[in-house]
């Protein structure tokens with residue numbers, strides 16, 4: 001029997017499939033080991049999100065064993081997967097969804113280079129154009145917070161609210177990323193590890209050369225509004241305009 005009505009049930013099924021499949025991207029890009037890391041996706045049109053079960057091998061993850069939660073992080077009883085405990089980071093994901101309504105996906109990993117930067121409590125400076133494109137500037141550090149309550153979620157929201165970056169390095173823990181949907185958040189997780197590695201290696205070889213702010217702004221604007229395809233999911237840009245509206249104004253020369 002449908003608990004949420006036919007349209008929401010269809011949306012839930014779609015998010016279950018996306019979130020289950022996207023965990024495979026974390027292993028494909030080498031961002032997780034064993035059962036570390038997690039992906040969640042908001043269910044459009046409902047105060048619900050889907051997240052993986054805690055400690056379950058990635059090989060076993062499937063749409064039917066993803067876990068449906070309300071925005072307080074409570075498992076919705078009687079739904080597929082509800083017989084298992086949700087990810088240990090469920091409270092953090094739920095906090096982000098409650099306090100950042102524009103966010104449709106959250107990812108957490110312990111990817112090597114980004115976590116190394118997090119262990120130093122040092123933001124990644126914007127010294128390559130790939131960072132300007134994807135993150136619009138440096139990748140910030142969030143506060144040290146121990147898992148078990150809302151403190152990690154609070155740290156993510158306090159650090160990323162009003163910030164261009166879709167990634168935050170939670171001190172001594174690792175990266176959390178956000179996105180317009182789960183796929184966008186996974187992309188940010190892939191890219192934060194890529195730039196963390198590059199900038200780490202660059203800094204080992206000598207002084208870094210910062211990119212002027214006006215160039216960062218131009219690169220970010222182009223990448224957020226011109227790069228890719230019209231239908232690509234994106235967050236509103238830093239000035240609050242929707243990317244679609246901005247895209248129409250951008251001269252696509």
Ligand SMILES: O=C(CO)[C@@H](O)[C@@H](O)COP(=O)(O)O
Nearest residue numbers: 035036037038054055087088
């Ligand atoms: O970082 C942590 C725990 O501190 C978690 O992300 C990681 O162990 C994965 O846990 P889950 O399998 O999602 O419960």
